[in-house]
Amino acid sequence: MILVYGIKENLNPIKAKLSDVIHGCMQSVLGLPEDKRAHRFVPMQKEDFYYPSGRTDAYTVIEINMMAGRKPETQKALIKSLFHELESQLSLASIDVEITIKEQAPYQWGFRGITGDEAMRQMISSTKLTCR
Template identity: 70%
Template sequence: MIVIYGIKENLNPIKAKLSDVIHQSMQATLGMPEDKRIHRFIPMDKSDFYYPGGRSDNYTVIEINMMEGRQIETKKALIKSIFQNIENSLNISPVDIEITIKEQPKHCWGFRGITGDEVKDLKYEVNV
């Protein structure tokens, strides 16, 4: 699951394109299938969204929640791919993007009535 935060006036107009760009990186780097897009957008009032100096109102936070198992180099490649694709497709500078990967053990995920360590039919690899 991916959660994206930003100032609503800037985030709302680009939500669909940003979702496409992020998912393209997930597919290319992690091998995620097209139908595994789980994105949640949190458009915020500017008065509720504090961010570091040197950033513009395009500042966007992307939290990627995933089961543990990916190699460090794979996660770094994903982060760099997202930075590059956002800059190329949406003209938002990497300085205005913050990406955090949050990993949890497979047994801490629940979907389709089972836990992640019990699933046997994923259409993608976790240990990449």
């Protein structure tokens, strides 16, 4: 799940393209399939969105929630890919982007009626059955 915060006048016009860029990076770096996009956009009133000095009103915060287990090098590659693609495809300066990756243990995720660790066990079991 990815949450994106920004000032509504700046975020709303670019959110479809921003979603495409973010998901493209998730696919190329993490191998996520096309149908695993889960993005939530939080357009905010300027008076409700405080950010550090030296940033513009284009300041955008991206929070990436993922199951724990990916290597630090992979996470760093994702962050760097996002900075590069956001600047090249949306002209969003790196100074105006903050990216945070939040990891949770698989048992702390719930989807499709099961927890993440159960889904991982199912995936491993089906892979073993397929490989036999």
